[in-house]
Amino acid sequence: MALFFVGYLITVTSTIAFIVAILTPRWIYPNTLPVSNTNPSSPNISNYRGIFYVDAGFPNGTCRDWILLYQDSVAACRPTYAIACASLAIAGASLSIILLWLVGGYLYIRRRRLAPNCVLSIALLTLFVFWISVVIWVVMITMNRDENLKIRRENIGFSTWIAVGASGGYLLAFIVFILYRIQVSRRKYVKGTDPNSRRF
Secondary structure (H helix, E strand, C coil): CHHHHHHHHHHHHHHHHHHHHHHCCCCECCECCCCCCCCCCCECCCCEECCCEEECCCCCCCCEEECCCCCHHHHHHCCHHHHHHHHHHHHHHHHHHHHHHHHHHHHHHCCCCCCHHHHHHHHHHHHHHHHHHHHHHHHHHHCCCCCCCCCCHHHECHHHHHHHHHHHHHHHHHHHHHHHHHHHHHHHHHHHHCCCCCCC
């Protein structure tokens, strides 16, 4: 059962990190000047893009608002990929919360019986959330490359790194849940083949 608790702890941490990442807007610092060999990148801390919020750094306030809902002030800074990432972020956060609820439910039912299929469902849902989180930060990085189709470390904000860490946590939790699923199956098999053991 220790493996499951480890997976649960990693899932909680990853969920918190993922929600923090999508709620903080410092994902990408686009280049404000043309990129060349002498000027490889020119990010500006006042010009940044997030999942739900964008600020282009214009003094008139254009492109400085929430992008999930259509507004004239951000119409020019509201590409299709940004809306897709925002929608995926909402879906991923919702599924993460559902995942925590399922893990908590298993901690209750496991006292009555071992449920390998329940553990497998939790593992698959964890993997699904992992891929959602990966798609979000991969798209955000890919769609904000410069004219040389490159993006540098200076262009990537701390929110993106938090999201990458959350993805790694989800993947690690998936591996732990799979290992626990194997452990549960073996334990159930041993109990079932032992005539002196109690069945679950």
